[in-house]
Amino acid sequence: MSPLLLEVRGLTKRFGGLTANEDVSFSLSAGEIVGLLGPNGAGKTTVFNSLAGFFAPTSGDILLEGRSIAGLPPERVAALGVARTFQIVRIFKSMTVRENVMVAALLRHRAVPVARRKADEALAFTGLSGRAGDPAGQLTVAEQKRLEVTRALAIEPRLLLLDEVMAGLTSSEVHEAVEMVKRIRDRGIACVVVEHVMEGIMPIADRVVVLERGRVIADGPPAAVASDAAVIAAYLGEEYRAPGP
Amino acid sequence: MSRRAKLVWLAAALVALLFPLVAARPTWQNTAILMLMTAQMGVAWNILGGYAGQVSLGHAAFFGAGAYVSTLLSIKLGLSPWLGMVAGAGVSAGLSLLVGWPCFRLKGHYFAMATIAVGEIVQAVVNGWEFLGGAVGFYLPLQEKGFWGFVFNRSKLPYYYIALGLLAFSLLVNWAVARSRTGYYLRAIKDEPDAARSLGVSLTRYKQTAMVISSALAAMGGTLYAQKELFIDPGSTLSTSLSIKMALAAIMGGVGTLAGPVVGAVVLTAIEEASRVAFGGTGRGTDLVVYGGLIVVIAVFQPAGILGLFASRRGPARAAPAEAPAKEAA
Structure with missing residues (x-):
């Protein structure tokens, strides 16, 4: 297994009484594509903002190649090789x-x-x-x-955070976007992809992390996650249930 | 810079160089000097307010710093005002670091309001400080001592060409900044500060850089003012209406453009002089009415300034509101 590029450990982010992320942990190897899924309000963008330095986590740690980047300002995180896009351009x-x-x-x-x-x-x-x-x-x-x-x-960057780059695109545009993400991965850049467009993320993700109400409820290969009962209940709907073994 | 823009600049430079030889009347020359000085202030302001989008309404503090530093050094130590100009720029840049550190924690309108407070505080301090001349101010000795003395009373021509030279220098600095890495960063910060940060741009560092350059240039204008008038007091060099005038020259011509403050200053000064002639000595304060009216007109009808009028004819204006091209496309 290739060395870990990003390791998120027990990331928690509270805004006053609201807990946006609780004990979120996942990791990413160099050149991997990880999909970050979940219903609206599950805390996906909050994870992005913490990873990119826009939020300082309440607790937990974010390691980039073993070095903590939690709480660093965005410009420092960018200089260390983490790039992001914005949900609203x-x-x-x-x-x-x-x-x-x-x-x-x-x-x-x-x-x-x-x-x-x-x-x-x-x-x-x-x-x-x-x-x-x-x-x-x-x-x-x-x-x-x-x-x-x-x-x-x-x-x-070494790590690219893509926040809903396929939302609102036509299906041919989604196809182009998928091809682009693949070519980015082929250059050795790891991607964390927040996406609602399942056609966009399921075919290219090496792994999928699913958030619900700020917590990780599933983490694994797309096929396994798509057949996970909790995920289907929370988010996907029957349409995306993977064919059973 | 496009070929056409180069030709326009060249023509403007020629006109500026030859103007006082053609227009020999002292009142005309004086008006022209006011235009050049206002333009220079506008260019100084524009680097921070126009390019970086950080609207300062306290820039008179930096202008005044230049005027007071060179005057004090000249009166108390007999130093040449030319050296005073350099020292004033340095003091002003230092002051801008002190001001920027707290003020850049604020965004948008709140930053503008904080700078008004800074301007007022500086004015109040100088008013109450005997060493700095208090409310009375300083007179500079009216005696010519050659070029290094920076006092010329036989003719206005030296002031005209010094003002022109200082404007040219300020434009050159602005031009160099605009095409540098810093220039790109300033425009990015103005457009989308969060996006700029995500691309590795430190907001505080680059806003501060813009403010240091902007305040140093404003201070140089202050020294020139002191040497031309040979009298400074808080009302003439530190007032908030002066801060507004600096901003207005740039805003009227077109913020974030090289030529904007020059065009704005020419029009603004012409309007001011006309209103002064029309209302005479009783008209003190009419300039403020004029400023207020202009701000309303620009905000409502022409946010991109006078230059925006020309740009929109050739295509979507760079400085025009973002919605405008989208509406045309739809």
Whole structure:
């Protein structure tokens, strides 16, 4: 088994009296894709915010290659190689598509011309080269989500956190997004994918972690989790029950 | 920079260089100097308020720091105001670090309100501090001692060209910042601070960088003001209406653009001078009425400023509200 890239240990996050995450533990090896599933309000985005440094956990620890990153600010976590997208896209609207990606590329490449070249490479990888010079605000929703992924990739992360990048996409766009996530994994970047679109996550995830009311209720290969009675009751519905043995 | 933009800048520079030779009347020259000085203040403000989107309404404190430091060094130690200008910029940058540390914990309107408080506090302190001239202020000796003396009373031309040079320098600094890594980060912070952080951008560090540059340039403008007027007091160099004027020049022309504050300053100064002529000596305070009216008009009709009018003709304005292009597309 490859060494652990990310290890979440007993992560708990409370907001006053509300417990968003309780004792969440899971881990991820380099180059793995893990799906993070659960009904609305299960605490998936809270996990993301803790992993990416936007929330300091109430208790528990987050280890990146054995080093604790819990409580570090987002910019430090990013510098250590954790990139994220946002559930509601947050592109830089006054900039062009290329400039959006350049902001990210500047983290590893301080010279602007080098960052521009790296940004163009990233845009070619995600298929947005044709839009490079356009104002980012003019992109379609699907393109904006792809731009967020491109931007996240341009900080050259080891771990990529994708927050519902397939929500609201047409089925052909979902297919494209799935292919893109696979190609990202093939570059050796591990992904944690929060997704409601089952067609998007089930075929590509190495493992699936299911949250309900802030707790982990299942953790395993997609087929096993999809046939787990608790998961079906909580979330999936009969439609996604895996064929029994 | 596009070819067309380069030509416009070149033409503007030529006009600015030749203007006082063509327009020899001292009142015209004086108005032109006011335009250049207002433009320079606007450019200074724009780096923090326009590019980084951190609206400061206390920038007179930095302007005043420049005016007071060079004046004190000149009066008490006999130091050349040129050196005073550099010292003032340094003191102002230091002051901005002190101000930024607490104020950058606040966002948006709350940051703007905190900077108003800072401006008022500085004004109150200087008003009550005898060493700093108190409410009376300082007169600088009216005697020419060559270029290093920075006092010219036979002609306004030296002030004109110094003001032009300082504006050119400020624009150059702005241009260099805008195309650097810092410039990209500032625009990112303005658009989506959380997204910027997720890409490794430290908000405090880069906001502070913008504020240091912005306050140092504002201070240099303050020194020039002191040497031109040869009189400073809290009312003329530290007032909140001066802070608003700096912001307004940039906002009127177009925030976050290189040329915006210059265009804004020319129009603003022209309006001010016109209202001064129209209302005469009884019109003290009319400038504030004019500022208030302009803020309302810009906020309601033209948030992208005067430059936005030209941009929208060629395509969606960069500084225009984000909804505008979306509506056209739909």
